[in-house]
Structures are given as C-alpha cells and as structure tokens.
Amino acid sequence: MPESRDTPPPPPAAATPGGAFARVLVRQLARCGVRHVVICPGSRSTPLVLAVASEPGMRPLLHVDERAAGYFALGIARQSGRPVAVVSTSGTAAANLLPAAVEASLSRVPLLLLTADRPPELRGVGAPQAIDQLRLFGEHARWSAEAPCAPAEGEAPEALLAHARQLGARAVEAAAGPPAGSVHLNLPFREPLVAADGDPERLAAAAAEAVTLLPPPARAPLLPPSGEIQALAAESAGRRGVLVCGPASPELPVAAIVRLAAALGWPVLADALSGLRRASADDGVIWTYDAILREPSTAERLAPEIVIRFGAQPTSKPLATWLARLHRGGALREYVVDEADGWRDPSASAAQLRSEPGAFADALAAASGGAPSGDGGWLACWREADAIAGEALDAGLAAIDARGEPFEGLAAQVLAEALPEGGTLVCGNSMPVRDVDGFVPALGRRLRIVGTRGASGIDGVASTAAGAALAAAERSEGPVGLLVGDLSFLHDLTGLWAVGRHDLSLAVVLLHNDGGGIFHFLPQREALPGLFEPWFGTPAGLDAARAAALFGGRHAALPPRAAEMREAVAAAVGSPGLSVLELRTHRDRNVELHRELWAGVAASLRAARVGAATGR
Secondary structure (H helix, E strand, O other): OOOOOOOOOOOOOOOOHHHHHHHHHHHHHOOOOOOOEEEOOOOOOOOHHHHHOOOOOOOEEEEEOOOHHHHHHHHHHHOOOOOOOEOOOOOOOHOOOOHHHHHHHHHHOOOEEEEEEEOHHHOOOOOOOOOOOOOOOOOHHEEEEEOOOOOOOOOOOOHHHHHHHHHHHHHHHHOOOOOEEEEEEEEOOOOOOOOOOOOHHHHHHHHHHHOOOOEEEEEOOOOOOOHOOOHHHHOOOOOEEEEEEOOOOOOHHHHHHHEEEHHHOOOEOOOOOOOOOHHHHHHEEEEEEEHHHHHHHHHHHHHOEEEEOOOOOOHHHHHHHHHHHHHHHHOOOOEEOOOOOOOOOOOOOOEEEEHHHHHHHHHHHOOOOOOOOOOOOOHHHHHHHHHHHHHHHHHHHHHHHHHHOHHHHHHHHHHHHHOOOEEEEEEEHHHHHHHHEEEEEEOOOOEEEEEOOOOOOOOHHHHHHHHHHHHHHHHHOOOOOEEEEEEHHHHHHHHHHHHHHOOOOEEEEEEEOOHHHHHOOOOHHHOOOHHHHHHHHOOOOOOOOHHHOOOOOEEEEEEOHHHHHHHHHHHHOOOEEEEEEEEEHHHHHHHHHHHHHHHHHHHHHHHHOOOOOOOO
C-alpha cells in the first residue's frame, strides 16, 4: 500500500457494537476489492473511519468537501477499474454526494457511498445534523440499504456481524454491475462512537476475525445469442454500414472492434471518449466525422444502411442529427450493443442487443467469415473523406496560428499531443469535450481520454481529474492533463485541494473566455440580445492566477501560437504538483473560428465530391 500522510499508524478500532459492525463491513469491502476510501470529516462516521484506518491494504484519503470528494472517488474508480468508497457524516454532508451518485450511475463507474446516520430515535425530533437519509439518492443508486443500528453497549450479536458481511458483499456486487454505478449504504451509529476503556483493538479485531468473509463477486461476460449473431451477419453481408463508438466506461474493446470493422469492411466513427482513437486511420477509424457530416451533400452520399453502436450516445450533434434524419427516411437499421438493462437510445429507433461488447464484436466477426462483406469502395470513400477533412482542418489551424489568434480547439490538440504513451486526458464538459472530439485525431497510441458524460454536468471536473491522477500514479501510468473551461474550473475549485494534499501531479489547460462559451453556438445568442450576456454568457471574472496560488499551484499564461503553446504544455505535463496554463479567448470570436474551420472542410469535400462515383 502506498505511503501517505493520510495513513498514520492504525488507531485503536472502536470496541463498541457499532464499531465491530463497521470493522466487519470494511473488511468485507476490502475482501471484494475496495482499495481506496475517501473520507470526509465528521463525528458520526467515527466507527467507519477507525475501521478503514485499521484495515491493511486500504488507503484512506481525506477530502474536506463532500461534493468534490464524490467526484474524486469517481475519478479514482474510473482510472483504476475498481470500486471506490466515500465515507460521510450525517445530514447535508451526505446530501452533497448526490451529483457524484448521479454521474457514477449514468457513466457506469462503481462507487460506494457510505453515509453515517443518527440512530432512529434521533430522527424527526429536532436532533442536529439529522435528515431523512433513507434512499437519499433515489433511483440514481443501483442499490441502497440501511444497516440495522447496533446497540449502544454489550457485544455485537453474531447475526448483526453476519449482516455486515452480507451488506459489504452485496454492495460491491451491485456497484460492479452490469451496469456499474453508485450504491448507497446508510449506516446509523449510536453513541458512544469510541470505546472509553478496555482493550478496544483486541475486542474489535476479535469480533471481526470471528466472521468468515464472503468471496468477491464474479461474473462471466454476457454472450450474444448465436441466432441473433447469425441473423445480423446475414443482414450485414454486402450492405453499407458503420460502427459508431460512443463514450464508454470502461473503454470499449479496441482490438475486438477493429477486427469487426475489418471483417465487415465498415468504418468506425470513434468518439474521443470511446477509447477507439487509440487505433489509427489504417484500422478504419474515422475521427473527422463531426466536420464531415456538416456538409449536406457528402453526408447524403455517405449514408449507411446499417449502424451498429457501442457505448453511449456520442458527443457529436451533427452525428446524432444525421442518424435521426436517416431514421425518418425509413432506410436505416440501427442496433445498440449493451450488456446491461436499460435503453441508451434517445432516438427511440434502435434495436437493443444484450451482450458484452468484446464478445459481441468477436462473435459477429467470426460469423462474417473473416472477409469484408460490404462494398469494397464503401470504406475507401469514408477514408478519403476523413483524409480530406483532416487536411482541411490542419490548413485552417495553420492559418489561425499564422495570425496569432488564440483558439481553444488548438489547445485541445496540443494537450493531447503533449501527453505521452499511457497518459490520460480528462475533458471538461460543454466546449472542451467537443473540441477534443473535433480536433484530436486518431492517435495510433495508448492515450486515455475520459470525461463525465453520464449527466454531462460541469461539476466535479477538477476532482475527477485529481482522482485520475492519484490512480494513475499508483499504477505507474503516464501523467494526467485536464482541459477545462473557466466556469467548470470555478465550480469545482475545492477539487484542486486534493492535488496538494495527496502530493499529486496535474497539468490543467484552462480555456478562459470569461463565461459560458457553448451558449454562443445556440439560438439564444441571437434571440435574446438584451438578456444573453448576464444570464447565458455569465461572465464570472475568475482570477486564475490567484485560484492556482490558493492551492499551491503554478500559473502561467498560455501563448496562442502553436510552437510556444506546445513547449509550455509539454513542460507542465512533465512537472510535479499543480500547473495551470491559462489561454484567454473571446467567446464570439471562438464561434467564428470554429465556423471558419468547418466551412473549409465543407468546401474541400464539395470540391472532391467524395462518394459521387458510387452513384449516391
């Protein structure tokens, strides 16, 4: 277990019945693979804190803000692939975990929320820090349960400790899924919370050791029915199709999907958060589709007959609009591959295929005979369009750079280039994730790109990046970079506290346009001229240098020209601690520059008439 200032010599565990219950619960969580527990300060949670601190192999991590702590844990869980627990005291402290609970369930990240509570006799009678915590997170939790409240004195009943063991095992199993998500255990404790005399370590340890722990949950991959696979292989033979890969946690199985694309002769439209941009254009990965599909005639000629989607709904609005238009025409068959219950199909047009994505891809590739079944020129058309669009984007970025204009899309590309093999790029929502999706090419190398696209909120972004940095450092992975807008940065400033507290390294590229830049792309910009700036533009006047200094970080203005920008970002990525590089831009001009680039792509595609020879 890594050394940390948060792991002092184990204190005496509470020898109360509640303390023994907490000790067994925590030991079972550890048995099932929980290695990290984020602890927020509080009194009622004392038995849990002592149990975690006494458990070998667990790393307790302090955080002072419950909302940030939830996202910090989520970042660790996403990066490590293991469930992570958060401990809070009772009252509004527990309520502050709701945003992370929502995001974890929607983005399918295993998160355990352990909320301490007052005993039943202190609820609803005006006791301080007592609110109704039963099913506090509603349907946003995969599973929730309240533990029985142990007596104040005496020995913990054997049945009570057996129940603690069962709760721990069930909680991890439910959080792991499928689908993965958040689980809530509400844990009431009676006073005394700490034993006053006797030999508490011996008594609590003896109680816990007397309980035989349950084995970790295990499951086999969900395999697709062979009949469905054979039918889809027959339907796909000789047809024009595309594989669409949306955001996924964990990342989608790159090798299996690339093999399927080769077997079918279809392109892969790879969202930046899918993991498929680790592959290359040679693997059939198309990364410029957002720009391509903005040109109507090319989009029409590249219309598929079949779509197979892996992962969640992609970030690109042009892609969603294009597919919706094809569905309205009645000529498109779409399938969504998902191993979990639920319908990730906002268009309400797709058939659902229940399977683990890798197993499905391998089975369909095998059923397709190992040779491309589609039109040989179909994939060539997509590759040609991708190459033309990529060259046009490069030319447009070079023109912007030559003028010395700061551009947010260039910063996204530079940060991705600066992160080495094994690194992680965390994307903020609103414009940053769209700029990563639109300007970071298929890399052909192992760069992890993640974001909080479950609920797509701007909260918790810095905390998520800090959690990713902690897990990456423990796993000897590459550095972590965060691309974030100024409102998201301001919204989660306390998330940066964890960087210094836990001796982490995080390079932040801050896109500072003093407000909500994404709203300038929406109709509100023109429709509400008098109301737009105060209510949608929302200038906040953030002083990024002071914010960085508050948490012991370095701050520097990011030069707008590409060469100097690359040098500054590369230096920050390789530096310990917190680095904040601030690129100041203008919201209206940012819209104009994006449209200038898209217009350049459209002109190049029209001139080339991609796909015209196919008669479409």
